Amino acid sequence: MSIRMAFDCDGVIADLDSALADIATRLFGEAPEPTRADGAPPAGPKARATSGTEGTQDAEPLAGPKTGATSAATPIATATAAAPATDDGPTAEEEEVEPPRYRTLTRRQQHDLWEAVRNTENFWESLNETEPGVIARLAQIAKERRWEVIFITERPSSAGDITQLQTQRWLIKHGYDLPNVYVIKGTRGKVADALSLEIVVDDRPENCLDVKLESRARAILIWGGDVATIPPNARRLGIEPVPGMGACLDLLTSETASQPGLLKRIKQFIGA
Numbered sequence: 250m251s252i253r254m255a256f257d258c259d260g261v262i263a264d265l266d267s268a269l270a271d272i273a274t275r276l277f278g279e280a281p282e283p284t285r286a287d288g289a290p291p292a293g294p295k296a297r298a299t300s301g302t303e304g305t306q307d308a309e310p311l312a313g314p315k316t317g318a319t320s321a322a323t324p325i326a327t328a329t330a331a332a333p334a335t336d337d338g339p340t341a342e343e344e345e346v347e348p349p350r351y352r353t354l355t356r357r358q359q360h361d362l363w364e365a366v367r368n369t370e371n372f373w374e375s376l377n378e379t380e381p382g383v384i385a386r387l388a389q390i391a392k393e394r395r396w397e398v399i400f401i402t403e404r405p406s407s408a409g410d411i412t413q414l415q416t417q418r419w420l421i422k423h424g425y426d427l428p429n430v431y432v433i434k435g436t437r438g439k440v441a442d443a444l445s446l447e448i449v450v451d452d453r454p455e456n457c458l459d460v461k462l463e464s465r466a467r468a469i470l471i472w473g474g475d476v477a478t479i480p481p482n483a484r485r486l487g488i489e490p491v492p493g494m495g496a497c498l499d500l501l502t503s504e505t506a507s508q509p510g511l512l513k514r515i516k517q518f519i520g521a
Contacts, residue, residue: 251395253447254501255431255440258402258416259346260452261471262384262494264377266348272365273351277358281350339363342405363405371409374419383494385424390502399429401440401449438463450497454483461486469497 259265270280338356339347343363351359366372378384391398400420404412413432420428433440438459441449446466451457457468472479472490479490491497 251397253397253399253445255399255401255437255444255446255449256387257437257449257451257453257456258400258404259376260348260379261450262379262387262400263373263419264379265346266350268372268376269348269351269362269366272362273354276361276365277354281353283350340405342403345403346405367405367407369407369409371415372407373404373412373415374422376419378423380493380495382424383498384420386495386498388425390498394502399431399444399446401431401433401437403433436463438466441466448501450494454480454488457488458483458486461488469500471497 256262273280337360338344339359340363343359343366347359347363351362354362369375387398390396400416402412402416404416406412407415409415410418413430416430416432417428420430431440436459437449437451437456438461440446441460441464446464448467448469449457449460449464450469450471451460452471454470457470460466460468468486468488470479470483470488470490471493473492476490479488489500491500
């Protein structure tokens, strides 16, 4: 019997963080540092909405270029830091996929960062894997174990082809033939419920929380920091943390390997 599962893209299988760091360095002279020493994400957009706008509109501008930075970056960083307060910022879709450390930028800087993404031809095809070879590994395991896999994302548009097509081509390039990609609106929990998913893998606690509250699916959280920093409500609801995609596949394969097939279980039950 096959298992129906979904994998988020950015932060799970695709390294958006490094691509944005390259753009931030080009625009501002350097990329923001991770917001927590242990590397764990802070509260996401939903949690931030209940606690005000600290860390976004009122945040201090990113420091100017480091000594030795190219002169081309200097006027851009200076002009951005000196810009007056503005309501311009990332869209809801951009904020949803934005790695946590970029929320320390001013809203104007976030706008400029995502404007560069919007203007990049087929940007979503340019990303690296979070772990080299993990897509091909997932494809092989899914074929062997008859997993029904979909990829879900809220990626915003960029120049070039539509986001779904860019994501499909990226997956094919990295070794996953005929990928099933959903560019979704709404919560992961509603998607999991509508598609009768059994497992959802995501890198944001708030998305995993939606899965647990709005569906019967199991939620696996990709969490690169100290597990002690995972929000307490996530632990109480049974959200399962793993340090990376490779560890996630190790977990899933070890479990399915230990479970006998349906025919074998029937034979064991009847004593055959």
